Amino acid sequence: MVVGVVGGGQLAQMLHQAAIGLGIRVVVLDPDPRCPAALAGARRFDGTWTSRDDLIAFARSGVDVVTFDHELSAPDDLRALEAVAPVPIRPAPATKLLGQDKLHQRRTLSAQGVPVPAYAPVADMAEVEAFAATHGWPVVLKAIRGGYDGRGVWIVRDAAQAAEVLADTAGGAGLLAEELVDIAREISVMVARRPSGQARAWTAMRTTQVDGICTEVILAAPSPVEDAAAELAVELAERIELAGVMAVELFVTDGALVLNELACRPHNSGHVTMDSCVTDQFEQHLRAVLDLPLGDPAPTVPAAVMVNVLGGPAPWGAAGLGAALDVEDATLHLYGKGHRPGRKLGHVNAIGATVDQARERARRAALALGSPVG
Numbered sequence: 001m002v003v004g005v006v007g008g009g010q011l012a013q014m015l016h017q018a019a020i021g022l023g024i025r026v027v028v029l030d031p032d033p034r035c036p037a038a039l040a041g042a043r044r045f046d047g048t049w050t051s052r053d054d055l056i057a058f059a060r061s062g063v064d065v066v067t068f069d070h071e072l073s074a075p076d077d078l079r080a081l082e083a084v085a086p087v088p089i090r091p092a093p094a095t096k097l098l099g100q101d102k103l104h105q106r107r108t109l110s111a112q113g114v115p116v117p118a119y120a121p122v123a124d125m126a127e128v129e130a131f132a133a134t135h136g137w138p139v140v141l142k143a144i145r146g147g148y149d150g151r152g153v154w155i156v157r158d159a160a161q162a163a164e165v166l167a168d169t170a171g172g173a174g175l176l177a178e179e180l181v182d183i184a185r186e187i188s189v190m191v192a193r194r195p196s197g198q199a200r201a202w203t204a205m206r207t208t209q210v211d212g213i214c215t216e217v218i219l220a221a222p223s224p225v226e227d228a229a230a231e232l233a234v235e236l237a238e239r240i241e242l243a244g245v246m247a248v249e250l251f252v253t254d255g256a257l258v259l260n261e262l263a264c265r266p267h268n269s270g271h272v273t274m275d276s277c278v279t280d281q282f283e284q285h286l287r288a289v290l291d292l293p294l295g296d297p298a299p300t301v302p303a304a305v306m307v308n309v310l311g312g313p314a315p316w317g318a319a320g321l322g323a324a325l326d327v328e329d330a331t332l333h334l335y336g337k338g339h340r341p342g343r344k345l346g347h348v349n350a351i352g353a354t355v356d357q358a359r360e361r362a363r364r365a366a367l368a369l370g371s372p373v374g
């Protein structure tokens, strides 16, 4: 079986890694011969995800299914692809759009009774001020499309700051205003569903964001809030007819859950499953998009922590790598990407008897690689 992945970044690389043991082949659509998945040995189909013709040629190249490493293909191109592709596109473009267009996601899910922050599309300052008059300052402004890792999210204190964001984003795909939610903590549920109907969620992960970038993910025994979040994620997966895995990012506010974002693909908050659960998100995504039985998402350890490895002032050398490898119960996942300060170059998963122990190990290994941690 051959799984075609649009984009050859680190997620495709880790899908490839999971595919090897299942006897499944991964082919990536990517213009860069040195993309992480190709460097790791995945076959590459030369082309780009922004070309409708390349997407269609890719779907006709002998793959059994087309899936995604990212959100970067235009929704119109994906609909055109779906209309002519000889193989399924999973998740379907209509499902994927919920992760690509924040306004569409808010409208669709709030109409179904899912709790989301108060929101409104805003085209000019009058609309921002009208929103603030009802919900108060600060206001959260978000790019409706194309944001990631906090790029495309601005918390603005007053009209002057809002005007700057409007000026800087003029000509883009538009903005959404949202109330600033009083967040006690953030969690993310990874959930998988196969087209014939089976759906399974992992334990909800606790996530930490610094400047909009996810820096740390914790897997631990769930409280009732995490259990409720996992139930909500399974319900959502069924309702939107998910095929594949999806991240459901939620805010916890004094006991209640508010939906923040959906990402209909393997996700950074699911990396911790690689070394701490019976089935990890990458193997599960392959199973799901091929409509094979889903694996068990149960944790195999009391606690696990994932820390992203961001580029430090200089690349790590052999000594740094050695020190990271010396950390007990920590596993490195490095993506083979060129070094740049602040760039996501890999992640460390560590397990432990407690969250504190696992976190200390994960941080120690990431620090040894020069990553700015904590």
Ligand code: ADP
Residues within 6 Å of the ligand: 117, 140, 142, 147, 148, 149, 150, 151, 152, 153, 178, 179, 180, 181, 182, 183, 186, 209, 212, 249, 260, 261
């Ligand atoms: P991205 O698509 O870049 O990941 P998100 O919509 O997930 O952006 O927002 C990034 C971070 O900004 C969130 O993890 C959260 O910390 C903060 N944030 C986003 N929306 C709100 C909101 N309405 N209220 C408070 N904080 C928010």
